[in-house]
Amino acid sequence: MKTRSLKHLLGAGVSLAGVLALGAISSAHANEYALPNLLVIGTPGTSSGSFASSNGWGPLLQKDLDTNVRVVPEDSEVQRYRRLTERRDLALSSVSAAELRFQTQGIGHYATMAPVPQRVIWHHNDTPWAFVVSGDSDLHTMEDLKQSGLRVAQGQFSPPMIAAVRDGLPAYLGMTPEEGAEHFNFVPASSYVENCRTVVEGRADVAYCATVSSVMAEMEGAPGGIRWLPMDLDNTQAWASFLEHRPMVVPGTISMGVSSAKGIDGLASNFLYAAPADVDDAFAYTLAKWFHQSFDTYKGSHPLSTRMSLELFREYLDRSPLPVHAGTVRYLKEVGAWTEQDDKWNQQAIEKTDSWMAARQAALDEAQERGIKPDANDEHFMAIVKKHKQGLEGFRTRL
Known part of the structure; x- marks a missing residue:
């Protein structure tokens, strides 16, 4: 039996008969809440689907809720996190569940930064990803990647993308990360667009990319086009090994994005709108209410906006290990889309998050006392981090 998500990847969501009919229910005091005069939303770069889709619904929210909406592209995941949690010049961030795990658990460079708990405000999209090659490449299957000396693009801007190619890809092929480092030549890329374009520019043989991003349409239309390497869902051993390094993704068959990717076995990486846990409950409630009740108005503004329905959010909540903001929970309870069981797992997620923060x-604190500067490349600092994290359970998709 094939390993698939709860529904065909990027297909229709579960039915919530009766829930949408309750959408008009609201809290009286929430209606009195006014959003800040400026609502700044951080997304990946301008060629990402997250940036385009946020710009789709942003003007509509601006009109409905009388606030100025600004969508700010920030390709560096680390910088976007810093702007959201430290500088606080972003009110909301479009972030993958995988990246949110890295940020919460302090993986890589995030270990050096002040720990700030975050909460999910709403579901953004379930972005499909796979490994892409140029249309005239001799590579046709994932097994072909076992050829020695192949060049693999490595996006330097996102720890989960680094993990996908440096750790996940070798694991899928039955190699350790160390064997992968000897087997492949990793080609650094400073942005997502550069990462993907390497295969059509001849600088890399394979890249890990999202099928819905605008740069993929550009590449598909280039001379020779592109081709995707199917990650066979029947290869359960390969998938189990890959998921050890990317525990937040969901395997499945791709049905959205550029035409060359449709029908290919790949994976979904859910993107979420998240905010620091300490933002006002009324802020989260107001956004959740608008995202739900205005869905029919903004769903046609961008293909990814169709993934922001309450049904798909509800389906994602059935497998999410990440804590949801209390304001969003309050709204979901009002419309009958939150259960007592949800309260239990969400409380567990909050407690787990708090454990990682502590x-x-x-x-x-220990590093400061010992005069050791926080540095992800300093073995003494990372040894301290490892010691304090010992025994903590990591976040993983609830399948």
Whole structure:
């Protein structure tokens, strides 16, 4: 039996008969809440689907809720996190569940930064990803990647993307990360667009990309086009090994994005709108209410906006390990889309998040006491981090 998501990847969501009919229910005091005069939303770069789709619904929210909406592209995941949690010049961030795991657990460079708990405000999209090659490439299957000396694009801007190619790809092929480092030549890329274009520019043989991003349409239309390498869902051993390194993704058959990718076995990486846990409950409630009740108005503004329905959010909540903001929970309860069981797992997610925050802060405190500068490349600092994280359970998709 094939390993698939709860529904055909990027297909229709589960039915919530009766729930949408309750959408008009609202809290009286929430109607009195006014959003800030400026609502700044951070997304990946201008060629990403997240940026385009946020610009689709942004003007509509601006008109409905009388606020100025600004969508700010920030290709560096680390910088977007810093702007959201430290500088606080972003009110909301479009972030993958995988990246949110890295940020919460302090993986890589995030270990050096102040730990700030985040909460999910709403579901953004379930972006499909796979490995892409140029249309005239001799590579046709994932097994073909076992050829020695192949060049693999490595996006330097996103820790999960680094993990996907440096750790996940070798694991899928039955190699350790160390064997992968000897087997492949990794080609650094400073942005997502550069990462993907490497295969049509002849600088890399394979790249890990999202099928819905605008740069893929550009590449598909280039001379020779592109081709995708199917990640066979029947290869359960390969998938189990890949998921050890990318535990937040969901395997499945791709049905959205450029035509060359449709029908290919790949994976979905859910993107979420997230905010620091301490934002006002009324802020989260107001956004959740608008995202739900205005869905029919904005769903046609961009293909990815169709993934922001309450049904798809509800389906994602059935497998999400990440804590949802109390304001969003309050709204979901009002429309009958939240259960007592949801309260239990969400509380567990909050407690798990708090444990990671405490461990990371303790590591930073100890490093300061010992005069060790937080540096992801400093073995002494990372040893302190490892010590304080010992025994903590990581976040993983609830399948």
